[in-house]
Amino acid sequence: MEAGLSWTDERVALLRRLWEDGQSASKIAAQLGGVTRNAVIGKVHRLGLGGRVKGAEVDAASAVKPAEVEKPVAAAPIPELVVAETHRPAPEFPTAAVPARPAATEAAAIPVSQRVTIMDLRESMCRWPLGDPTTPEFRFCGARSITGLPYCTHHAEIAYQPAAERKRDRRAAGFR
DNA sequence: CCCTGATTCGC
DNA sequence: GCGAATCAGG
Numbered sequence: 001m002e003a004g005l006s007w008t009d010e011r012v013a014l015l016r017r018l019w020e021d022g023q024s025a026s027k028i029a030a031q032l033g034g035v036t037r038n039a040v041i042g043k044v045h046r047l048g049l050g051g052r053v054k055g056a057e058v059d060a061a062s063a064v065k066p067a068e069v070e071k072p073v074a075a076a077p078i079p080e081l082v083v084a085e086t087h088r089p090a091p092e093f094p095t096a097a098v099p100a101r102p103a104a105t106e107a108a109a110i111p112v113s114q115r116v117t118i119m120d121l122r123e124s125m126c127r128w129p130l131g132d133p134t135t136p137e138f139r140f141c142g143a144r145s146i147t148g149l150p151y152c153t154h155h156a157e158i159a160y161q162p163a164a165e166r167k168r169d170r171r172a173a174g175f176r
Numbered sequence: 177c178c179c180t181g182a183t184t185c186g187c
Numbered sequence: 188g189c190g191a192a193t194c195a196g197g
Contacts, residue, residue, distance in 0.1 A: 007189085024180065039190050041181060046188070050181080 005034045007043060014118065019044055116142035126152035128159075 005011075011032055018028045025037040025044070032040070044050045115130055117139060126141035127150040143152035151159050 026179080036190070037181090038192080042183095042188090042190050045182075 010117075012043070012047070015040065015043060016047070016049065019049055114142040115139035126150070126155055128152070128155035 007015075014032065015028060018031065019025075019040075023031075025040040029035050029037040029040045041050075116125065121127065121140050121142065124145055124147075126143045126145045128141035130139045130141060141152055141155055143154070145152050146156055149156050
């Protein structure tokens with residue numbers, strides 16, 4: 001059921017943000033999903049955006065040369081927003097059906113109150129996905145992430161379950 | 177050949 | 188309004 005996708009307020013807002021951030025049309029299209037870069041560019045123009053003068057490369061020769069050249073300003077404030085990553089390192093996708101864990105532990109550790117949409121997600125925030133990505137209700141954890149990692153302490157523990165458990169399993173299995 | 181945005185035009 | 192096809196530059 002992915003029929004209802006179109007230029008909703010949210011999608012337009014995201015489009016604006018990414019475009020003004022200097023993201024290319026193809027990148028934006030990939031993040032939005034369900035649209036091609038042509039669609040993105042078309043929309044950008046219809047929105048009156050597109051006024052993104054770079055080096056005045058295209059038809060500068062045959063057109064009027066701008067006296068002032070504006071720089072994209074944003075060096076790299078937002079390094080490749082998420083989305084793609086939410087599907088990558090994902091150990092297990094915590095949709096509505098969350099792994100059966102002690103409710104007490106979950107409730108105490110998950111900072112549910114600060115969930116954010118992709119719009120407000122920043123580099124320093126936990127990218128742990130909450131809910132179904134195909135719905136408008138989709139959110140990210142949003143808690144302060146561990147420096148260098150995409151998740152907060154709690155979700156990092158769930159995401160990266162290294163040697164500890166293996167070791168335990170090996171023992172339990174009577175391994176050597 | 178890969179990418180970029182810009183424009184046109186049938187729907 | 189939308190976006191595929193096309194154009195044109197890097």
